[in-house]
Amino acid sequence: MSSELVWSKLQELLAEGLRSVGDATDENALVAVQKKYLGKKGSVQAYMQHMRELAPEDRPKLGALVNEVRDKLEAHFAAAEQALRDAKLKADLKLRRVDLSLPGRSRSRGSEHVLQATQREMENIFLQMGFEIARGPQSEWDFFNFEALNFPPDHPARDMQDTLMLENGSLLRTHTSPVQIRTMISYEPPIRIIAPGTVYRRDDDVTHSPVFHQIEGLHIEKGLNLTHLRGILELFAKSLFGEKTKIRLRPSFFPFTEPSVEVDIACIFCGQKGCRLCKQTGWIEILGAGMIDPNVLKSGHIDPEVWSGWAFGVGVERVAMLLHGISDIRLFFESDLRFLKQFN
Numbered sequence: 001m002s003s004e005l006v007w008s009k010l011q012e013l014l015a016e017g018l019r020s021v022g023d024a025t026d027e028n029a030l031v032a033v034q035k036k037y038l039g040k041k042g043s044v045q046a047y048m049q050h051m052r053e054l055a056p057e058d059r060p061k062l063g064a065l066v067n068e069v070r071d072k073l074e075a076h077f078a079a080a081e082q083a084l085r086d087a088k089l090k091a092d093l094k095l096r097r098v099d100l101s102l103p104g105r106s107r108s109r110g111s112e113h114v115l116q117a118t119q120r121e122m123e124n125i126f127l128q129m130g131f132e133i134a135r136g137p138q139s140e141w142d143f144f145n146f147e148a149l150n151f152p153p154d155h156p157a158r159d160m161q162d163t164l165m166l167e168n169g170s171l172l173r174t175h176t177s178p179v180q181i182r183t184m185i186s187y188e189p190p191i192r193i194i195a196p197g198t199v200y201r202r203d204d205d206v207t208h209s210p211v212f213h214q215i216e217g218l219h220i221e222k223g224l225n226l227t228h229l230r231g232i233l234e235l236f237a238k239s240l241f242g243e244k245t246k247i248r249l250r251p252s253f254f255p256f257t258e259p260s261v262e263v264d265i266a267c268i269f270c271g272q273k274g275c276r277l278c279k280q281t282g283w284i285e286i287l288g289a290g291m292i293d294p295n296v297l298k299s300g301h302i303d304p305e306v307w308s309g310w311a312f313g314v315g316v317e318r319v320a321m322l323l324h325g326i327s328d329i330r331l332f333f334e335s336d337l338r339f340l341k342q343f344n
């Protein structure tokens, strides 16, 4: 083929390509045209095969011309593609009508969970009294959860708190009391801490949840006795439930305290006349407490001849139920917004 012929054929090809682009009415058609003219095996590229037939001085000209044709076609394709997209968008927008008179969609704001708020309120009371916050792990060793707290290996009190064992031999802690031992081992007395956290037990009814929260209190100082414990707990109950709130201490048993007590508050629902929530007794239990057993102080490397201490463990859910008059503990964990929103 002579070079003149190649030139004119290429010009024809360009004109034909441009026409085909103009005829393509949708994206698929455009892609097909693009492939036909510009693909690896496309018509423009095919002209390079004529290179060998040309005089050597004409060959660079052919390369330049093929490039020029390709560039022109490419620019045309890009413009056509954009035009098709614009047309599609325009048609799409035409179909949608924005009704400015409709109310806007507001985003609902999250808020603190009622249990979190209750825990914070309880913590603040003790923080104001000079207690500090300590924390311990939820997967705990038998030593801290039971052994150091004076539960002998076969003690029946372990059964009451039966819980999940983990593969590495630890367990899900059944109370926040292990933080007592961890704190005693790590700090020199005097010690005044509260330890809030999640605990786990094999419990499940309207007032007992398998996962719940406690706040442990621990005070170690010289010369402490039960009246100090009583004084602090009375102040705590009055701050939470009101100035007129009465508390009572009942003898109880915990392996790690001696003497041990269970603390009740006078029923705030019926004014002690007797109701469903206090089971007609006029009193509602909120926590366990006592003077720390000397064996426990020894487990914590503290000399019981020099130091004495008291401790308590209060249930956060129990307090929240009392504060808000809730009779089923499971409501806290169901994440039903109709229930949760009433506390905002």
Ligand code: FA5
Pocket: 174, 175, 176, 177, 201, 203, 204, 207, 208, 209, 210, 211, 212, 213, 214, 216, 254, 257, 285, 286, 287, 288, 289, 290, 311, 312, 313, 314, 315, 316, 317, 318, 329
């Ligand atoms: C204890 O857990 C002791 N560790 C408390 C303690 C600490 C005593 C320091 C002495 C010194 P108890 O099992 O009674 O005790 O639980 C304490 C409180 O946790 C209860 O009064 C109750 O408020 C709450 N509680 C116990 N079990 C559940 C449960 N399954 N669901 C919700 N709250 C619970």
